[in-house]
Amino acid sequence: MQGKRRISLKKLNLVCLLVLFIAMTFLAGCGDDEAASMKTSSGHSRLQGQVTMPLEGVHLYVYKPGMDLYGPAFAISTATGIDGKFALELPDGDYVAVARKRAGGEETGPVVAGDNRSEFIKVSVQGGVVDMPVSAPVKIGDQRNFTGDIETSKTGLAGQILDSDGQPVANARVHVYDHVQMSERPKFVSEKTGPDGRYLIYLPDGGTYYLAARDKFGGPPKLGDLYGRYDKGTIEPSAVVVKEGQILKQVVITVTKVW
């Protein structure tokens, strides 16, 4: 199979290379689809409501219990209009809903300061129409710093990023958050790892932090990306406690493919 795909180079001329280049560009350009999330689904029930003030351009993200509330949603509404109203068809069941409006207009990606977002709302949809008012205030706070921007301190984190085979992962970064939801931009981001997968992050203060590692930067992890949170399987990440004046060592984060 591999042999069939290879092209013998001995007869290639400039035009062949050009054709190959165009073909490769075409193949590479066939971008992956967004992670599986339904815009709407045919079902028996309808979840509808209004995002107050009213607020335009808000999407309602609906998750099933147990799903990662910051990953791809089970269903996403279309953006609300000027009246702030939304409607979504869903199969009967229990859900967790959250309204988000990103200032840049994106449908996916982290919610950052200046964006609007609601609390997580538990809702049960059982036949007919369910009305749900939603309040989505503007998020305040958060900023991101590369570790290189921080003056070297005696406080920090060190460790290694590994893949599912236990091998070091190069060209990945550790993202450090101080909020458990990890939905905002990371507070600190490490420099890229080298071939040994090792990282070192200096932090201005000790405290409770939450970590993730990934090979891409910006936006939610997509199919094929390498991504891993520092957690033990729970919905929320595990807290990493860094004492003032301590470099907490041997913090290993495993990344796996996003399926």
Place this chain on the structure above:
Amino acid sequence: MLRYFFAGLCFFMLSACTADPVLDLNQLEANARGGDQQAIVQLVDLLSAREPGLADRIYAITIEIGEKAVPVLLDKVHSKDKQLREYAIAALGTLKVVDAIPAISDVLSQKALERRYVAAWALGEIGSEAVVPVLINVLDDDNSEVRRYATRALIKLNKTAVMPLVEYLAKASGEGAAGAIRAVGDITDKRALQVLLAQSQGEQRAEAFLALGKLRDPSAEAALVAGLQDPDSLVRMNAAMALGRLGGPVAAEALTKTLEDDVHVVREWSARSLEMITGKPVLYRNSHDEYVRPYRVYH
């Protein structure tokens, strides 16, 4: 003259291509989407390709082909090629193929195999009640990624997994108990309350305290208040963290005392939980000996 040049060039290209043909991925994809079984086999085999990005592209196509690719994917679950096996299992999980449960469960149980995490992940995606005992069985696996994904899968299975986990927890210890505690904590089913209270007296009490906090049952308050006196600072921190979600006046009084704990993060979480219980601002002493309010870790 130019015409002859291009004619020669075309002949040259054709002769090069006929000597060693290039795989036409677009044609292969079209044939596979049309249901050509041979093309599907060829496509699925490409999941073993090491060229950057190619296997991911093939994976997306395979998922879109869906049901027609399932028999071929099932054949690859026991492939010796770890990448092909990983992609095939992931695809079967994404496609929620119930018929794949026995084969994927078998891979999960073979400790010598690499990348078994994907088997735990896929079983969680398939979501059948039948996978619950299989996942519980690997909660104490030697591989931390297998344990982590099994826990996550059980949380995803949600209410279906509660009673088997409760029964398992009655006898479990070590990593197995820790994973089961984390799972029932995130499922937040009060049927797990008693077994979590029992675990809060043992070696996994730090995990049990976090899980009790997630259950938000006030009857756990006394156990958590007692946990504030634990010799292990991580246990004290978790007890303080959990009390914010369910505590009342008794918890508030106890947390006021741990505002002066020796360990900074215990003081910080005591203040944070006190604010949650009382709704009033609370100051604690940070690592610079300044009295400050805790920042809101939950948005």
